[in-house]
Each structure stands twice: as structure tokens, then as C-alpha cells.
Amino acid sequence: MNNERIAFDAIVVGAGLAGSAAAMVMARGGLKVALIERGQKPGGKNYFGGAIYTHAIADLVPDYMDRRPPFERPVTEAGFWFLGKDGLTRMTVQGGELNAQPADAFITLRANFDLWWAEQAQAAGAFLIPKTAVVDFIREDNGQAGAVIGVITDRPQGEVYAPVVIICEGVNNILTQKLGLINRDLEPAQMALAFKKVISLPMETINARFGLADDAHGLAVSVLGDVSLGLPGMGFVYTNKASVSIGLGVMLDTLAEYRLRPYDILQRYLDHPAIAPLIKGGQLLEYGGHLIPEGGYRAMPKLCTDGAMVAGDAAAMVNALHWEGTNMAIIAGKLAGETALEAHSRGDFTAKVMSRYEDRLSEGFILKDLRQYRGFSRFLETHPQFMDVYPNFVNGALGQFFTAYGKPKKELFKGMLGSLTNQRGLAKAAGDMVAMARSVMGW
């Protein structure tokens, strides 16, 4: 057995969206990159709703459509569904921006997409090491506080050396904690648990039930209202080629507090009279879930230290309202990779150079958005009426509007308004809207 050190120019921990992006950029820059993944294959541990935005993909792989990405359908219709007790109001948009070619977002499954994404990094020259978990760091001078100069994996003779390590370990940020970039464990109040079923249906059935012309059209919606038992959370529906991804996300502390089981909430949602017919007769292909770090800006760790940077879910780069996270991960991975290249060209891997990563993040949308939305993570929690009062009001009001009661319309409108003011005073409702705007605009 040889006792030579295993050494690379850079190590990326985790072949998810951020990790493969970082590896791709560094390999293209001529670095010898080890991309270490604990799953059998890239994507094996990853899960989302979901749809992925193409702007981030195109940023790194401009000819991505020629490389046969495993997309299910483009998102050609998007919006909100408001689920009442027994009704559903749909507010979706199609055409216009959503007709862009190629589309702004594609529906996909992470097990497929992440594998393809890692292949792009491998094609650029990154060396993928699967089935291997990084458990700790090698620090300079064997110290506990020295610069990071490598990683220790769970395998025998498992040390790998490199002057720079990019941590893209995902939501369960054990290594980020180990490095002292964040000094607390994950907090349930900052975590959403998202879970879904993938239900197979014939392509034609999906097209007919969701009003899609063909499999070049796809629907992606957020579902508010009677999804989460009035608890802070949001549902979603995505049409795959021949299956539907349908599920919801609920804050973890809420699940714990009310002792709710995810599959019970999900089943209740799927049994809803407006939802059940959409998936009727389908066969369950998959049931799964994943944590999402929705703590936002305030939950972010320090993003770098001597010899290391953090990107993606490990750094809480998620915009919960806009279902953004994958695109942030890709761009953050790219920026971390560029910073590693800069460090190599300067021969300086200290925190001073690593902090250029933070500068790069601040210049783009990621830190700007995360700062702006810093108040949103707790918004739904403090405004439960967005989960029951308003969705029910919208359903009730529209239902009444389109019903001929044989009564003067003025009375009718008064009644409609009353259905809201009974539950939530007008001033309070106005206040909710302002609060919503504030949390979104970051005022």
C-alpha cells in the first residue's frame, strides 16, 4: 500500500448544485479538483419540489440545452392556488415571460438533475469521489484553529489535502459548525420540512387535467390556504412528464409543537376535494422529504475562513417566498470557485482573500435578496391569516361574485366584505398587506 498523500489543488465537499458549480469553475481554471460526495451518486441525497431556474445553469453552461439536461417540462404556467375548505381559486399566469425559449425554469427531479450537473463538472476535469463522507478537516500545524489544508473522510487512509476547501455539504451543516463558522446547531424554527409524493399518471392525463397543451408545457404553482392546517407553510404542485410532484413545506418547529406527522398532513392535502381529482388513479412512485434552511439572512453562517468557504444550503442561501435556492447555490458555488482561482493565482489562501467571495456575493443578487427578505422567514408564522382567512375569503368572495342570488348586488358585496371583516378587521387586513410588503421589500 503506498503512503503517498492524496493531494489536490482544491476540494469541494458535496456534489450538489453548489458543489458541482464550484468544481466546474475551478477545473476550467486549470485546478486539480476533488469533488467528494457521500451518496452513491451525485443527487442521491438531494430532493426538492421542484423547478430549477435556467439563468444560473446558463451562467456556467451556456449551451446547456445541447447537453441533454434531464428536464421534465418547462414551466409555462406559474402562480398561486388558493385552497379554501372545499374550493380552489387559481391565479396563474401563462404566456409572456413564460414563453421564453428556452424557458426561465424547468421542472426536474434532483436525482436526475444533480447527476447531470456533476457530469458537467467532470467533463470540465473535476475528479468525482462518490460514496465518501467528509467528517472533519485537516488544519495547519495539526491545530484546532489553523488554516484548513484538507479534509478527513470516513474511509480508511481517508485524508485528502488541498489548500482550499469549498463546503457545499447541504442543509445539515455539521462541517460548517465544526469549523466554527456558525456557533449553534440547526434550529427547528429556521427549518422547513418539505415533503412530497411523486405520482405517476399517463402524460395525456396530466395534460388534460392540468390544461397543458403537450409535454412541452408545464405547471408550477404555490398552494396557499387549506394545505397546512392553517400552520405556516405552503404547498406546491409541479407537473413532470408523466408524473406529478405534489407536496408542501411546513416549519419544523410547528410540526414538533403540534406533534404532526408529515404524511398525515400531506394525505389530508391530497384528499382535498379540489386536489384529489387531479391525481386520481395515479400510482405512487416516490415519497420523500428534505429540510430547507429557511432562516434567511439572519441564519447565515460566516461564509469563509482561512482555506475554506461555504455555499448553498449549508450557508442558508434560500429565498423561501420565491422558491429560490438552487439558483443561489449554483451562483454561490461559482463565486466560491472563482475566489479559489484567485487565491491560487495569488498563492494566498488566508481569510483575507477568501472574503473576496463575500464581496462577489454582495455584488450579485444573492446577498442583496437575502438581506431584503431577512424578515420573511418569520412572516407566515406571525401572520397565520395568510393560511386560512385570506384563501377562504378569496374562494368565498369569488364564489359569491359568480353566483346569481336574485339579490341587489350592493347587499351582496357588503356580505362579501363582511365575510372578511368578521374574521379580520379591515384595518388589520390592510396592516397585513403592509406587513407582507415590508417583509418582501425588506423595509
Place this chain on the structure above:
Amino acid sequence: MFHALVAIKQVPDTTNIRIDPVTGNLVREGVPAIMNPYDAHALAAAVEWKRKLNGRVTVVSMGPNSFITTIREAIELGADRGILVSDRKFAGADTLATSYVLAEVIRAIHEQDPLDLIFFGKQAIDGDTAQVGPGVAVRLDMPIVTYAVAIRAVDLDDATVVVERKTERWTEVVETPLPALLTCEKDIAEIPFAPLPDLIRSLRYEPEVWTMDGPITFDTEMIGVRGSPTIVYQMGTPPLPEPGEKISAREEGIEAALAFTFKKAQEAGVLQTMIGGAQ
């Protein structure tokens, strides 16, 4: 120096498998391909002895190019050399044609670099025939020990191996001259978690690919569909047996439960004589 050969097969992970209800075929889409578990344990045993005796391990597999991942996995687990026997003309082989091809390959390797032990899994989890290992042993005129659960000793000077084999009733301890062929149960060795350097070597490893064009020749009458007399008439899932009737002794009482059972057995004609007082 000790030289072991392990024959490995890539199989669909049957713990994940679905059967198409219409055609009766396995639905392979989305089902991960793995190294046949019995082969993996056999390989682990070979590597164990390689380390004890300071030898080397060669693995051989027959199949399409996608089997390269399984050969790499064997390198990860400690094999030194991997050979993929792959040619479209081999396609459609049953166990007869497969054991012919493997025997020819193993013979050629043996002539080049003499083998001491040849390992097979006891059977593959997809076909479950347990025929290829014995088929190869017969062709090579080599002693075979099937259902091996442990290797007690390998003596290279005396050219003998002592193997424990499991039978339905007991464990037999068999001594046989080398070279010998073993088909292995999972007990033969634990699959180790490979050291990182071995994993990295495996990821970069390019197996040798042997085809009809060389390095050895095969009799075209003996390979592929032509060399395979087996004809699959139909594939299907056996119907689930009807669940038996249940009677609860706790609710009905022991007497009633026994009476019910005896009555059923008598009706079915499986009970000839009744002893004792049950009615």
C-alpha cells in the same frame, strides 16, 4: 505468489425491482445496477487471502460495457486487475454459453499466470440458477466446492485448500487440491469499506476488454444465442397464495379452534387418523 480469480456479474438490485404486470418482464428502468451480492462476498474473501498471502486478485465479468462500473467496484474492493469480456456476439447467452466463455477466459488467464483459487458467488440474484460456477469447473476439470461459507486454510506449498461448505443438515469440511473453484455464500467474508486510495484507483481504472477479436478465440457455435439451448417460454409472477383462514383461539377457545382445524384438515384429506379426544 497467490493468484485468485473472481467471476462477477452485474445485476439489478432486486430489493428495488418491479415486474411489469403485462409483459412479466423486469422493469429495469430506474433500478440501480449492483455487483451480485454473493460475488461481492466471494471477492472480499479473495482479497482477504490475497492480503494474507501477499498475492493478487483478478476479476472477470461478461456483459455489456455498462458492467465497467461493476469491475471498477471490484478494483475498489481490492482487486488488482479487471477484465470485461464483452461482445455483441455474446448477447443472449444462457448459463451454458456463459460458462463456456468464462471457462475459456479463465483457462487463458491460468496459462498466462497460474491461478490457485477461483471464486464464484453461489448464484446470481437475478437468474438464481447457480449453474455457471459448476459449469466452469467441469470445463476446466477442476475440483469444485459449492456453498462455501469459510476458508480455513490455503497451503500454497502443498497446493491444498480447506473449505467449510454449508449443506442443509450440517457443515462439511473439505480439503481439496489447488487450483480449485469455490462458489460462495455470503458468510465467506464481510465486504470491507474500501480505503480511499483504493477507491481513487478504481475510479481511474480502465479494465481490459476482451472481445471476439481477441486476445483469445471462441467457438462461434458455443456462444451467444447459438450456444444457448435455453428458450424462455414465458415470464410471469407466480400468483400470491390465498391467505389461510384464521381462527382465534383466544376468542373462540382452544377446543373450538382445534375442532375447526381438524375438520378442515379432514376435509382436505390430509388427516388420515385422529388420535385423542378432539371432536
